Amino acid sequence: MKGSSPKGGSNIYDYSFKILLAGDSGVGKSSLLLSFISNFVQDLSPTIGVDFKIKQLLVGGKRLKLTIWDTAGQERFGTVISSYYRGAHGIILVYDVTRRETFTNLSNIWAKEVETYSTNPECIKILVGNKVDRENERAVSREEGMALAQEHKCLFLECSAKTRENVQQCFRDLTLKMLEVPSLLESRSVDVEINFEAETRRQDALQW
Numbered sequence: 001m002k003g004s005s006p007k008g009g010s011n012i013y014d015y016s017f018k019i020l021l022a023g024d025s026g027v028g029k030s031s032l033l034l035s036f037i038s039n040f041v042q043d044l045s046p047t048i049g050v051d052f053k054i055k056q057l058l059v060g061g062k063r064l065k066l067t068i069w070d071t072a073g074q075e076r077f078g079t080v081i082s083s084y085y086r087g088a089h090g091i092i093l094v095y096d097v098t099r100r101e102t103f104t105n106l107s108n109i110w111a112k113e114v115e116t117y118s119t120n121p122e123c124i125k126i127l128v129g130n131k132v133d134r135e136n137e138r139a140v141s142r143e144e145g146m147a148l149a150q151e152h153k154c155l156f157l158e159c160s161a162k163t164r165e166n167v168q169q170c171f172r173d174l175t176l177k178m179l180e181v182p183s184l185l186e187s188r189s190v191d192v193e194i195n196f197e198a199e200t201r202r203q204d205a206l207q208w
Helices: 027-039 099-118 134-136 142-151 168-177 182-186 196-202
Strands: 017-022 052-060 062-071 091-098 122-128 155-158
Touching: 017 027, 017 099, 017 168, 027 052, 027 062, 027 091, 027 122, 027 134, 027 168, 052 168, 062 168, 091 168, 099 142, 122 142, 122 168, 134 196, 142 196, 155 168
Parallel strands: 017 062, 017 091, 091 122, 122 155
Antiparallel strands: 052 062
């Protein structure tokens, strides 16, 4: 979506994308988001309800705004309402590589929710196995993750929000893939108005 000034001035960003984080409670969705947004990781309490963060990017000279939504896990919050998925351009499906049930639930619960409620047929999805820093506790192999991603037509990556391994790569892969889909560049999403220049002064905009 092209961004425009509320006062009719020049564009404040070239494209705006709505991205969702989905997966069971405790898999590290909020830590993954915080690590990407602020380059800082801390122990977090479980998310209650819905929260969002905004990240500015410069990609190939284009100004991008990512509005990234985070929710409580299924078993804590119940099925996420359809409006959460409406207009999403990208979805990050997260599981904990040390807890097999969180991997199983991606297929049994979360992928079905995406299929039911996502309104963008060309929405880009990435399957992310978090907590690879705990390799000695691994309960889901990388090969199993890749197979599930292929089954659901997702990108795939393993990462650690704690050590920040592959955290930027996760969002980078998703963003670059979204930029390849013309329909996502034109689609509109429920948005939060923001001034790109002012926000960039408050945080370093990533350049890819």
